[in-house]
Amino acid sequence: MNIKIFPLFIIFLVFNITAYAAPGDTSKVKVHDKVDMTWYGNYDQWGEFPDGTKTYHKILMHYTMGCATAGCSDWDYTTQIEML
DSSP: OHHHHHHHHHHHHHHHHTTSOOTTSOOOOOOOSSOOOOSSOOOOOOOOOOOTTSOOSOOOOOOOOOOBTTBOOSSOOOOOOOOO
């Protein structure tokens, strides 16, 4: 039984390795980059996606919160992200 599964595993592995995006297939939109969001306030920033000539199947957002350059606050923050 294991002898029959092994070739299928190898085929799956080969197809999985070749399934990465080709150069130019990935678009990156950077809106905020290392912005100090201190105290209350709006940090509105517009980001424009590429024109509609391409179709997209997935949008990933990388969002990292940390301490501002002046140090960490003694309380938590609530953030709201909107995509229109």
